[in-house]
Amino acid sequence: MTNGYGIDMGTGNLKIYNKATGEITNEKNTIAIVEKDRMYAYGDEAYSMYEKAPESIDVSFPIVNGVIADFDNMQTMLLEVLEHKTGAKLKGSDIVIAVPTDITDVEKKAFFDMFAKTKIKAHSVSLCDKPLADALGMDLDITEPTGVMVVDIGADTTEISVISLGGLVLSDLLPFGGNRLDESIVTCLKRKYNLVIGNKTAKSLKENIGSASKGKGLEMEIVGRDVVSGLPIEMKIGSDVVYDGMADDLNNICTSIKMILEKVPPELAKDIVHSGIYLTGGSSRIDNLAEYFKAVTNIDVNVAENGEETVVMGLNKVLSDPKFQRFGYSMKSRIFS
Numbered sequence: 001m002t003n004g005y006g007i008d009m010g011t012g013n014l015k016i017y018n019k020a021t022g023e024i025t026n027e028k029n030t031i032a033i034v035e036k037d038r039m040y041a042y043g044d045e046a047y048s049m050y051e052k053a054p055e056s057i058d059v060s061f062p063i064v065n066g067v068i069a070d071f072d073n074m075q076t077m078l079l080e081v082l083e084h085k086t087g088a089k090l091k092g093s094d095i096v097i098a099v100p101t102d103i104t105d106v107e108k109k110a111f112f113d114m115f116a117k118t119k120i121k122a123h124s125v126s127l128c129d130k131p132l133a134d135a136l137g138m139d140l141d142i143t144e145p146t147g148v149m150v151v152d153i154g155a156d157t158t159e160i161s162v163i164s165l166g167g168l169v170l171s172d173l174l175p176f177g178g179n180r181l182d183e184s185i186v187t188c189l190k191r192k193y194n195l196v197i198g199n200k201t202a203k204s205l206k207e208n209i210g211s212a213s214k215g216k217g218l219e220m221e222i223v224g225r226d227v228v229s230g231l232p233i234e235m236k237i238g239s240d241v242v243y244d245g246m247a248d249d250l251n252n253i254c255t256s257i258k259m260i261l262e263k264v265p266p267e268l269a270k271d272i273v274h275s276g277i278y279l280t281g282g283s284s285r286i287d288n289l290a291e292y293f294k295a296v297t298n299i300d301v302n303v304a305e306n307g308e309e310t311v312v313m314g315l316n317k318v319l320s321d322p323k324f325q326r327f328g329y330s331m332k333s334r335i336f337s
Helices: 043-047 071-084 105-116 130-137 178-193 199-209 239-263 266-275 289-297 307-320
Strands: 004-009 013-018 023-028 031-034 038-042 057-060 094-099 124-129 148-153 158-164 167-174 219-226 232-238 277-280 301-303
Touching: 004 071, 004 130, 004 307, 013 071, 013 307, 023 043, 023 307, 031 043, 031 071, 038 043, 038 071, 071 105, 094 105, 094 130, 094 307, 105 124, 124 130, 124 307, 130 148, 130 158, 130 167, 130 277, 130 307, 148 239, 148 266, 158 239, 158 266, 167 239, 178 199, 178 239, 199 219, 199 232, 199 239, 232 239, 239 289, 277 289, 277 307, 289 301
Parallel strands: 004 094, 094 124, 148 277, 277 301
Antiparallel strands: 004 013, 013 023, 031 038, 031 057, 148 158, 158 167, 219 232
16 A cells, blocks of 8 residues: 655644554644754744744744745755654655645645655655645535535635535635734734733634633733833733734635625525535634624534644545545646656
């Protein structure tokens, strides 16, 4: 049996499915560089240095807005994770990489070249559109003539797609996601309390007490810097304040969902109303988000159990199930011959 690896290079997290072991490796998609080109740390270890590192250590995210912004560092980190975290045997293996739909062919080829431009002689390298992998990862049979709507709220992007008969009928890639929500919380606290916090603290507020509706009634104690005195202070932040910070961005996502729904052909719209909207991605875990979207669209919303990992679970099906193998496509045929 050929070794197989499904790879989802998300902005926030790098997820790798190992077909041989059935395990998913999930690492922060972060790299720390010293001396301009030497890798100091990667993954969760590098993320722990984010917003804390001295100037001599450059902590960065190789994927920005769903596309590869730093090819060399992404390739270095990816091969390191595959070799040391998953114990991958890449020679002669099948590799499927998830890519956003609404990006250019040049940007898609960069994902393909991650392996095409190495000395590793893989058996095959193919790409799979993220919305299709998302749907497969949620156990939806997208080969049927039934309309399925998937909303994937990632770190830097939100992808809204309508799928039928194994193809994308409509798709929209919004250039914001969970990171924008964090930035909006930072801005809100600075405006309301003259309190400056880092994006990591904002992310923690969002995940622990954030909600898509008011009245959750939770509080969390954080440390920030007072703009007036310039000194660090402790402050209790309520969930309603976090909601105020996120409200506009959540509304923007809702508006985009409505715009896609308005373009859906009537017969597919009937299917979506019947089965509901499928919500996935790391930020799909925000409390009451499904209820918020339902209130705006009047359509039931199904939230994926492991939103961060649905893409990579779908890639496993593309690797393993002959019925879904056609969803993996090559950018250049016979490149390894």
